Amino acid sequence: MGGITIDATGALLVAAMVAALALSYKPLGDYMYRVVTREHHGTSFSGRVERGVYRAIGVRPSAEQHWSGYARSVLAFSAVSIVVLYLFQRVQGRLPLDNGFAGLEPGLAWNTAVSFTTNTNWQAYSGESAMGILIQASGLAVQNFVSAAVGIAVAVVLVRGFARKATDKLGNFWVDLTRIVLWILLPISFVAAIVLVAGGVVQNLTDFTTTANDQTITGGLVASQEAIKNLGTNGGGYYNANAAHPFENPTTWTNFLIVYLLLVIPFSLPRTFGRIVRDNRQGFAIVSVMGVIALISTALVIGFEKIGAGTVPQAVGAAMEGKEVRFGIPDSGLFAAATTLTSTGSVNSFHDSYTSFGGGVLLLNMMLGEVAPGGVGAGLYGLLVLAVITVFIAGLMVGRTPEYLGKKIGAREIKLASLYFLVTPALLLVGVAASIAVPSNLHAMQEAGPHGLSEMLYAFASASNNNGSAFAGFGANTPWFNTALGLCMMFGRFLPIILVLALAGSLAKQTPVPATAGTFPTHKPLFVGMVVGVTIVLVALTFLPVLALGPVAEGLQ
Amino acid sequence: MASPTARNGLLDPKQWVKSTPAAFRKLDPRVMWRNPVMFIVEIGAAFTTVLAAVDPSVFAWTITVWLWLTVLFANAAEAIAEGRGKAQADSLRKAKTDTVARKLADQDPRIESPRAATIEVPAPELKRGDYVLVEAGQTIPGDGDVVTGIASVDESAITGESAPVIRESGGDRCAVMGGTKVLSDWIVVEITAEPGKSFLDRMIALVEGSERRKTPNEIALNILLAAMTIIFVLAVVTMQPVAIFSKDYMAAAPNTAVLNQDGVTGIVLISLLVCLIPTTIGALLSAIGIAGMDRLVQRNVLAMSGRAVEAAGDVDTLLLDKTGTVTYGNRRASAFLAVPGIAGSHLADAAQLSSLADETPEGRSIVVYAKEGYGLRERDTGELAHAEWIEFAAQTRMSGVDLAEHGSVHRIRKGAAAAVIEWVKTQDGDPDPRVDELVDQVSREGGTPLVVAEHRDGESARVLGVIYLKDVVKDGMAERFSRLRAMGIRTVMVTGDNPRTAKAIAAEAGVDDFLAEAKPEDKMALIKREQESGRMVAMTGDGTNDAPALAAADVGVAMNTGTSAAKEAGNMVDLDSDPTKLIEIVAIGKQLLMTRGALTTFSIANDIAKYFAIIPAIFAVIYPGLDALNIMRLASPESAIVSAVVFNAIIIIALVPLALKGVAYKPGSASSLLRRNLLVYGLGGIITPFIGIKLIDLVVALIPGMA
Secondary structure (H helix, E strand, O other): OOOOOHHHHHHHHHHHHHHHHHHHHHHHHHHHHHHHHOOOOOOOHHHHHHHHHHHHHOOOOOOOOOHHHHHHHHHHHHHHHHHHHHHHHHOHHHOOOOOOOOOOOHHHHHHHHHHHHOOOOOOOOOHHHHOOHHHHHHHHHHHHHHHHHHHHHHHHHHHHHHHOOOOOOOOOHHHHHHHHHHHHHHHHHHHHHHHHHHOOOOOOOOOEEEOOOOOEEEOOOHHHHHHHHHHOOOOOOOOOOHHHOOOOOOOHHHHHHHHHHHHHHHHHHHHHHHHHOOOHHHHHHHHHHHHHHHHHHHHHHHHHHHHOOOHHHHHHOOOOOOEOOOOHHHHHHHHHHHHHHOOOOOOOEOHHHOOHHHHHHHHHHHHOOOOOOOOOOHHHHHHHHHHHHHHHHHHHHHOOOOEEOOEEOOHHHHHHHHHHHHHHHHHHHHHHHHHHHOHHHHHHOOOOHHHHHHHHHHHHHHHHOOOOOOOOOOOOOOHHHHHHHHHHHHHHHHHHHHHHHHHHHHHHOOOOOOOOOOOOOOOOHHHHHHHHHHHHHHHHHHHHHHHHHHHHHHHOO | OOOHHHHHOOOOHHHHHHHHHHHHHOOOHHHHOOOHHHHHHHHHHHHHHHHHHHOOOHHHHHHHHHHHHHHHHHHHHHHHHHHHHHHHHHHHHOOOOOOEEEEEOOOOOOOOOOOOOEEEEEHHHOOOOOEEEEEOOOEOOOOEEEEEEEEEEEOHHHHOOOOOEEEEOOOOOOEEOOOOEEEEEEEEEEEOOOOOOOHHHHHHHHHHOOOOOOOHHHHHHHHHHHHHHHHHHHHHHHHHHHHHHHHHHOOOOOOOOOEEOOEEOHHHHHHHHHHHOOHHHHHHHHHHHHHHHHHHHHOOEEEOOHHHHHHHHHOOEEEEEHHHHHEEEEEEEEEEEEOOOOOHHHHHHHHHHHHOOOOOHHHHHHHHHHHHHHOOOOOOHHHOOOEEEEOOOOOOOEEEEEEEEOOEEEEEEEEOHHHHHHHHHHOOOOOOOHHHHHHHHHHHOOOEEEEEEEEEOOOOOEEEEEEEEEEEEOOOHHHHHHHHHHOOOEEEEEOOOOHHHHHHHHHHHOOOEEEOOOOHHHHHHHHHHHHHOOOOEEEEEOOHHHHHHHHHOOEEEEEOOOOHHHHHHOOEEEOOOOOOHHHHHHHHHHHHHHHHHHHHHHHHHHHHHHHHHHHHHHHOOOOHHHHHHOOOOOOOHHHHHHHHHHHHHHHHHHHHHHHHHOOOOOOOOHHHHHHHHHHHHHHHHHHHHHHHHHHHHHHHOOOOOOO
């Protein structure tokens, strides 16, 4: 072959991605800071548009909410979203632009409604054979916007909890939602969609596109959905093949853009956090934690796929099964790492076919709780909760009541943080244990033994952490798994949100303790290392037994 | 009052023996329940006992015995910590002999002599507000304030200090404690404590730990430990169906004592769970708390609650009274500044003469300085036959002497500048204006100026010069304050001095700030201000007018010599009445928190090695590849599991001395403390069990049925 090696391409690709994200960190982070903290100004264009929206939905923008009021708004909004999306799918056949598809049957419609509202985008259907243009663009895509906005809004509330002093007012959900959708997600998606169209992604209203060799392939508003599906770390593909489909992701540079889109908001939100708490170093520390874990993980995935234990991979020089030849190892590995690290779940290669250790790292990425950098908003609040736990464990070692950003971490805070930390492991482990104990469920596994276990672990990790990607071989479309995974998605999304909002409420009530030389420093490399350590050790301790019997056993055979 | 074993901080094997009965008593589930982590271990131990009885083997019984030992070690650690307090409580109880009180018959404390009519009442029946008469040789029946009389009191039963103290009505030295003894004279005491709630009762309860409540940080830590326990219960319980599934897949793998077709055996599951849940910190948590209180008691400080000790670690601002804390209680003469035209020796002579009868420390220091600086022999007051000594009076603000010499009178006066200058003027003198400069200079430098003047019959009075009285800052204070600063603690000196003097002393002592011309309400305002900006404040105080500030401060240390109002208001009492101790109290509070954090980190870090011991031990039978995780190369699955369990139990004993003594604490910035502790307890916590488990395995492998 000659030319450039996989190692060098991988390194260059990752370096280019890091550079692109680093360049966006400050401007995007600062911009998002302005959007979520702006005072209500009257005469500007944006002010007038916002006021129109508030009048239409009957919201007084200056009325700030208590954490519980905010939580009720989030839950009410999400409940209505589920119901509307469910009904939308049920009546599809009677609406225009249905591409001839009938309404979805109740179980599937319910699963899909929950999946898109929880920012999971677990897809038990195939886009091109179940969903028409109308529902894709005005049902699913709308949830792609608002579910992402909910995540960012909740993260902003937690950050406000740290920044505010002796108050129970944490902002207004409807204002936050409106602003995040209008001024962050819409403009970036708009530009991204146009660039994607330029890169060859489909964007039309014709039902079918005929290609040269007499094939008919569904067309539709693909580019616009592709943009927000990744920007909002949703991941639900227009096509079943997701970003491996040439109409969604035609070239290596659209591939690069897509990976950039799914990483850019989660990696820039720490800057917004630093701005709101008036200490950019704190934001930098958090983004460093995310960056360190993400880099290690990406390097491991690409590395394992390159080494590719097994006869065929050894012969061809890398584990290419399940990967697009036009992308190769580095582009596929980076995409796979990014999509599992960010709770996106879109794929450009099939994770089931990854080497046992490579697939194991993807599994571990989700088990980390989607914090490096995690889903939009969800990653930031997840990592801040981990930082709180780290501060508590290690903070005592400096001889003071642990405090983070001047707020004391007392019994109530640690109770909420611990419960947060319990939710996803509990859902994942109980889900897997209960499923594997029922013999009929074992048919869902494509393979027996450790790989089959990995498939099931992956499904529950994906649902509980709202990722949405799947180990392709796993046949999840059974009543048991639709129900179990649906419950995991619901509880995995909303229980943490309620706990995070409660934590924000409890933090905002406090008067901050001024920092002194005796204060535990949370902006230095030592702290970054500690959060990385706590994140990895706590997750490893929780999941090691099942991982040992899944990917580790398979890999060490 | 500290027990011998507690004092040297080492663990005596006798203590383990002595605590054994208590360790067994604490196995009662109703007691264990309060410690969820160890409660789980106890349930596990009970369960393995049943399993071992049903299906006995060396392996099963070894695990069972060590699980019970784990629980017993935890209980013994707590019992040892409590035992040290009990020894102290016993010595205190001796002071609480039942005395008979002599209650005044007509309940009017204004009596002239101790021959007033009294009724004999048993001490425990005294109520608040009763007046009792106590004479020399009698024991004071209860806590109260002296309302009539003055007496010397032996408080050694409570403070351990053998020198008697003076207690008198009025002022800040009126509080007396039940159980102390009047040595001379007689007093009338108004009882201020309800029966059974005296200082002595509270002290006994405190050192015994019978009133121990969990502190805020302890509660938070318990929540985290409980959450981690739940996670590990989940991890272990959910492992079972997965293990069964894996065993089915590799059905050809042999059934062993560790894993069979029904999954992982109960004994192994429980062993894994016990190894993973944070037993080390769970076992030692309450011992750490009790030992923290105990360390204070050893320094003669009584904390009214564990919460106060913990708060001491969080203190951001220390309010320190200048006198007694920053400086020695009294000023000393450090220079004689003569007015131009007056010989230094003349001034020294006058200064000495005027101070001969002055028994205050300041007066003595002037005589001493005249001797050291000017070679003036100290004259005896008896030598000066015709001298008339003028004592200091608040109205004149002067003292001095009138010497009758050859028929004429030589008057010497020393005192506050304004008063002496006024005196000179009234004696037809014209005070040298340059004396004002000297007075200013002394004040500017933080000293107290005393002006000396003389007047001979027939001459006009004149000012001789100024005595420079200096506040002497205690040795090493500047260094202590800079260490506090490194710890992030701000020191504020509180003084009644004028701002200029205060500033000079503050600069010399190296405190961060000062509050001059402070009145009690200024102190209160300062505390409120600090607290409003989120800081925690510690202070000491003894007077009744300190009481509100002591109550408002997060850590209020009342001096034992102080009033009962002050002692009631504060949350700590220093029996030695040493205000400098505040600094030690802060260190003890920090050490308490650090010990908890260090052992928590250690406990969690230990889990990594235990996984490497147990996971391959269980599953290498079905997936031989997993033997690669057995990096310690442990002899057999059984010996690996036993070694992990034994290590888990032994580490509790090994850490008991650390829990009782507290981790080494050197004042420093949070960053430096963190780096050090993280290295020792984090990294050490990862590495130690690898070595420990391997060593134990080498021994365990020799037991038949294990290899």
